[in-house]
Amino acid sequence: MTLRDIIYDESIRFILSGGKGGVGKTSCAGAIALLSAQRGFRTLVISTDPAHSLSDSFDQDLSGGDIVEIKGVDNLWGMEIDSERGMKEFQESLGQIGGPESAMASQFLGGTDSLAPPGSDEAMAFGKMLEFLSDTSFDRVVFDTAPTGHTLKLLELPDLLDSWLGKLLTLRQRLSSMMAGLRAFLGGGQEEDRSWEMLQSTKEKIRQARIALADPKTTQFVVVMIPEAMAVFETQRLLASLHAWDIPVSNIIVNQLVPENPSCTFCTNRRRMQQANLADIKDLYRDLHITEVPLFDHEIRGIEELKMLGGILIGAED
Ligand SMILES: Nc1ncnc2c1ncn2[C@@H]1O[C@H](COP(=O)(O)OP(=O)(O)OP(=O)(O)O)[C@@H](O)[C@H]1O
Ligand SMILES: [Mg+2]
Numbered sequence: 001m002t003l004r005d006i007i008y009d010e011s012i013r014f015i016l017s018g019g020k021g022g023v024g025k026t027s028c029a030g031a032i033a034l035l036s037a038q039r040g041f042r043t044l045v046i047s048t049d050p051a052h053s054l055s056d057s058f059d060q061d062l063s064g065g066d067i068v069e070i071k072g073v074d075n076l077w078g079m080e081i082d083s084e085r086g087m088k089e090f091q092e093s094l095g096q097i098g099g100p101e102s103a104m105a106s107q108f109l110g111g112t113d114s115l116a117p118p119g120s121d122e123a124m125a126f127g128k129m130l131e132f133l134s135d136t137s138f139d140r141v142v143f144d145t146a147p148t149g150h151t152l153k154l155l156e157l158p159d160l161l162d163s164w165l166g167k168l169l170t171l172r173q174r175l176s177s178m179m180a181g182l183r184a185f186l187g188g189g190q191e192e193d194r195s196w197e198m199l200q201s202t203k204e205k206i207r208q209a210r211i212a213l214a215d216p217k218t219t220q221f222v223v224v225m226i227p228e229a230m231a232v233f234e235t236q237r238l239l240a241s242l243h244a245w246d247i248p249v250s251n252i253i254v255n256q257l258v259p260e261n262p263s264c265t266f267c268t269n270r271r272r273m274q275q276a277n278l279a280d281i282k283d284l285y286r287d288l289h290i291t292e293v294p295l296f297d298h299e300i301r302g303i304e305e306l307k308m309l310g311g312i313l314i315g316a317e318d
Contacts, residue, residue, distance in 0.1 A: 126209075148238050151238075169196070
């Protein structure tokens with residue numbers, strides 16, 4: 001399956017762009033989002049990297065945690081996740097879930113490490129994924145992810161959260177029978193308590209997200225790398241983890257390939273090194289489709305540049 005097949009396939013709802021630091025993840029996410037929008041899909045591009053650079057890439061302010069319409073392109077919106085704000089909203093919603101015993105529950109939560117919610121940046125990113133899984137106001141969501149380590153944490157979240165919510169549900173059950181006893185003792189009536197169902201439905205949503213994340217018809221993780229040994233090693237580790245979690249990968253983008261230039265010894269030497277690594281990459285990942293992208297003599301910044309990159313991403317195989 002080529003990159004073009006994925007981008008133009010309307011059943012694909014999530015595309016994640018990931019890899020080592022500085023290889024071109026944001027540029028590729030931007031270009032893929034643009035292509036999706038141009039194809040007519042209502043597209044949202046979200047940066048889950050705490051060190052956001054989506055605004056710089058689009059040359060527009062997409063910060064602040066709100067969905068922003070990207071100027072100059074139809075069907076395209078962008079957002080840089082504001083994890084501090086998101087965490088506040090998350091705690092507030094936990095308060096609501098906790099019902100009358102919420103203060104007690106949050107004390108328990110705060111006091112016990114094994115019950116503390118998983119890392120905030122990743123949790124927020126995953127929360128957005130959950131949100132847009134059931135929200136069909138966007139046909140496609142493209143994730144510009146953080147360098148490998150962070151992103152692996154994000155992808156292991158469904159399993160972590162599932163067990164965390166399991167613990168919370170058990171705690172909730174205990175607290176609830178205790179409070180019911182107390183209310184009866186004080187002569188209070190039966191209060192309607194929807195917190196149990198809310199926790200159960202969150203758990204169910206996470207289960208659905210896990211299924212969507214593992215479904216190659218819905219989700220595709222596009223690995224971006226450069227043809228250098230360090231990136232090859234990191235890509236091996238990334239692919240092994242993605243494989244272990246059943247996250248579908250069918251495409252690798254090899255970026256920043258030095259073009260041929262016989263009059264430049266420096267370029268020729270670099271190119272020789274890169275071409276040797278590229279041959280290894282092709283050999284290692286025979287089952288994956290590989291798209292080669294040249295190193296430009298300028299930065300990739302703004303809509304026009306991203307469109308040009310997009311043209312290479314879908315045209316290279318033609
Ligand atoms: N093929 C290319 N030719 C020239 N410049 C490129 C190319 N690909 C990316 N760049 C430039 O390299 C820099 C890093 O690219 P980008 O931000 O897309 O990488 P990233 O993997 O998202 O980095 P980070 O890990 O910091 O998020 C940017 O300035 C971008 O314009
Ligand atoms: Mg980036």
